[in-house]
């Protein structure tokens with residue numbers, strides 16, 4: 001089972017200060033559909049793991065969030081990219097599922113029966129790398145979203161190795177090489 005897990009905001013879609021409240025707010029980052037399609041073509045299942053605390057904060061409902069995610073998956077599909085599922089933590093407080101904890105990623109690994117050490121988690125923030133570390137996944141940082149800022153702030157040593165790419169399309173190319181090497 002080949003699986004790639006992706007953060008949502010800043011990796012797949014453009015970050016918005018007011019978050020994504022409705023389908024019209026969705027803007028894919030450049031190269032994202034291409035990168036995901038590339039993974040799909042190589043037999044890699046792709047899923048998203050995202051914190052969406054705005055639900056717990058009352059800024060949007062679970063139903064609204066589900067509408068946004070259905071629209072996001074449909075939008076990607078139009079561009080030839082298949083994201084199988086969105087795993088979401090709507091808590092606004094520290095909890096075992098919420099990144100930087102590893103629970104949501106472990107849930108995704110268990111759902112697909114994928115091995116953590118063969119599965120990359122692609123994020124744009126330190127908390128994504130921390131979650132990947134706690135779940136035992138490969139740490140991948142893209143420079144889109146808040147990625148450049150995270151890099152500039154410094155990545156703690158315990159999180160290494162961290163693979164860094166300009167964007168998801170570039171990451172996808174290299175990740176495919178990692179799957180075939182059988183490490």
Ligand SMILES: [Mg+2]
Nearest residue numbers: 007009010124
């Ligand atoms: Mg993000």
